[in-house]
Amino acid sequence: MNSLKQSAYYAIGILMMKGVSLIMIPYITHKLSLAEYGSLEALVLLADIGTILFSFGIVDAMYRYIGTAEGAEKQQLISNCFTLSVIVCVVGGSLIGISLPWLIHTLPVTFESYQILLLLIPTMIDGAISIPLTLMRMNAMAKRFCILNVIKALVQAMMTFVLLEAGFGIDGVLISAACSSLLLLMCLLKYQWSQMGTFGYLGSSRLILSFGLPVLVGGASVYMINGLDRWFLASFVGVEQLAIYAVSAKFALILGLALQPYALWWFPNRVAILNGVNGKQECADKAVLGVNIAILLATAMILTAPSFVTLILPTTYQSASTLLVALLVIGVIKNAGDYLNLGCYSGDSSKAQMWIQGICATIAVIGYFVLVPIWGLLGVILVLTIAYTARLMMLYKASQFLEFLPYCHMAWLSALTISALAISTHWLITESMSAPFQFATGIIFSILTMAGFAKFSIIPLPLDVLRKFKLIRHSAI
Structure with a gap:
C-alpha cells in the first residue's frame, strides 16, 4: 500500500x-x-x-x-x-x-x-x-x-x-x-x-561524472532523435507545420504524463529492488508491468484523443489528430526501451547505453537529412519509428547481456493483441461518425480494453484496495 x-x-x-x-x-x-x-x-x-x-x-x-x-x-x-x-x-x-x-x-x-x-x-x-x-x-x-x-x-x-x-x-x-x-x-x-x-x-566528483557523463551523452543523443526533428521541420517545412507537429507531440506527451506516477516510483528504486530478495524476478515483473501500462494508456488515447483534438483546436490544427496516433505508437516503443534496459544501470558505468543512444541518434540525423526535405511530417514519423525501434532492440540485448532478467514476454504480447483488436474494431464502427460520437464510443472501448487487461491479469488489480472496498461495502450493508 x-x-x-x-x-x-x-x-x-x-x-x-x-x-x-x-x-x-x-x-x-x-x-x-x-x-x-x-x-x-x-x-x-x-x-x-x-x-x-x-x-x-x-x-x-x-x-x-x-x-x-x-x-x-x-x-x-x-x-x-x-x-x-x-x-x-x-x-x-x-x-x-x-x-x-x-x-x-x-x-x-x-x-x-x-x-x-x-x-x-x-x-x-x-x-x-x-x-x-x-x-x-x-x-x-x-x-x-x-x-x-x-x-x-x-x-x-x-x-x-x-x-x-x-x-x-x-x-x-x-x-x-x-x-x-x-x-x-x-x-x-x-x-x-x-x-x-x-x-x-x-x-566524489570523479565517481559521479564517470556515471553521469555517459548518461549526458545518451540524453543528448535522445534529443537528436526527438528534438532535431522539429529543427528540420522549422528549416525545411516552416514554423506553421512545426506548430501542427508540436501540438500533436504535446498531446502525445499525455502518455508520458500518465505513466509518471509509476515511473517516479520505479526508476529511483529499481537498483535497490534488484539488489534485494528475489530482485531479478521482481525487477522483470515490474518492468513488464510498466510496458503494459503504457500499452493500455496509449490504446485509450488512440481511441479518444484524435476526436477530442478535432473538437477543441482551431481548424488550422485539424491534421494534428492523425499525427497524434503515430506519435502515441512511437511513445509505446520508446517507453519499452526505457523499462527493459535495467542491465545498463546495474554496474558502475552507463557506457553501453551511451553507445546505443549514439548509434540511434546517427540513424535519426541521417534520416532527417534525407527524408524531411522530401516528405516533411511523414519523413519525421518514419525516422522516429526506425530510430526508437532500433533503440529498443539494442537496449534490450545489451541489458540482458549485462544483467539477465526473466521477463514474461507473453504478457506484453497479450496486451498488444487486445489493444490491436480494440483499435481496429473501433475504427470500423466509427469511421463515418462525427467527432463527438467517435469520442463517446472511444471512451466505451477504452473501458472494455481495461476490463480485458484486468480479466487476463495483464495489469494486476491492487488486492489491498479491493479488500478495503469489500470492507466498505460490508460495513455499509
Whole structure:
C-alpha cells in the first residue's frame, strides 16, 4: 500500500503540474497565430537542449549511488551532486550569454536577445532544482513533491493567462516560466540544505561524472532523435507545420504524463529492488508491468484523443489528430526501451547505453537529412519509428547481456493483441461518425480494453484496495 500511496501522490502532482499546461493549449493556440506558436515551440526546443546539458547526468548518478549510501557518506554525495549541478549551470549559462550573438544568427527562427536570456533563467534553475526534487522521490516524500509542483504549475498558468491577456504574446509565456522556476527554487533550498549539511564538497566528483557523463551523452543523443526533428521541420517545412507537429507531440506527451506516477516510483528504486530478495524476478515483473501500462494508456488515447483534438483546436490544427496516433505508437516503443534496459544501470558505468543512444541518434540525423526535405511530417514519423525501434532492440540485448532478467514476454504480447483488436474494431464502427460520437464510443472501448487487461491479469488489480472496498461495502450493508 505504501508504494500505491506514493504513486497516488505522484499522480496528483504530475497531473496538476503537466495537466495545467496541457489544458492551456487550446487557449494559447487561440491567442497566438500559427507562426507565433511555431516560434514558441522553437524556443522550447532550445530550452530542452539546455536542460539536457545542464543536467550533466547527475540525477542518474544519484539514483545509482545515493540510494545505497548512508550517514555521512550520503550527505557528502548529496552535497557533491548539488555543488556540481550549480557549477554546471553557472558555467553553462555564462557560455551561452557570451555566445548569444552567434546563437541568434545560427537559429532557424528569428528571436530577440532578451527572449533567449528569459529562456535561460528557468533552464539553468531546473538543473539545480532537479537535485532536491529527486531526493524527495528517493526519500518517499511524494506528498511534498506533489504540493510544490502543483504550486509552481498554478503560478505559471495564472501568470501566462494574465500576461497573454495583457498582450505580451510569446514574452508572457517566457516570463511566467522564469518566475515560477525561481519560486520553486526558493521553496526547495531549505530542504536541500538539510540533506547535504554543507555546500561545496567535490570529493566524489570523479565517481559521479564517470556515471553521469555517459548518461549526458545518451540524453543528448535522445534529443537528436526527438528534438532535431522539429529543427528540420522549422528549416525545411516552416514554423506553421512545426506548430501542427508540436501540438500533436504535446498531446502525445499525455502518455508520458500518465505513466509518471509509476515511473517516479520505479526508476529511483529499481537498483535497490534488484539488489534485494528475489530482485531479478521482481525487477522483470515490474518492468513488464510498466510496458503494459503504457500499452493500455496509449490504446485509450488512440481511441479518444484524435476526436477530442478535432473538437477543441482551431481548424488550422485539424491534421494534428492523425499525427497524434503515430506519435502515441512511437511513445509505446520508446517507453519499452526505457523499462527493459535495467542491465545498463546495474554496474558502475552507463557506457553501453551511451553507445546505443549514439548509434540511434546517427540513424535519426541521417534520416532527417534525407527524408524531411522530401516528405516533411511523414519523413519525421518514419525516422522516429526506425530510430526508437532500433533503440529498443539494442537496449534490450545489451541489458540482458549485462544483467539477465526473466521477463514474461507473453504478457506484453497479450496486451498488444487486445489493444490491436480494440483499435481496429473501433475504427470500423466509427469511421463515418462525427467527432463527438467517435469520442463517446472511444471512451466505451477504452473501458472494455481495461476490463480485458484486468480479466487476463495483464495489469494486476491492487488486492489491498479491493479488500478495503469489500470492507466498505460490508460495513455499509
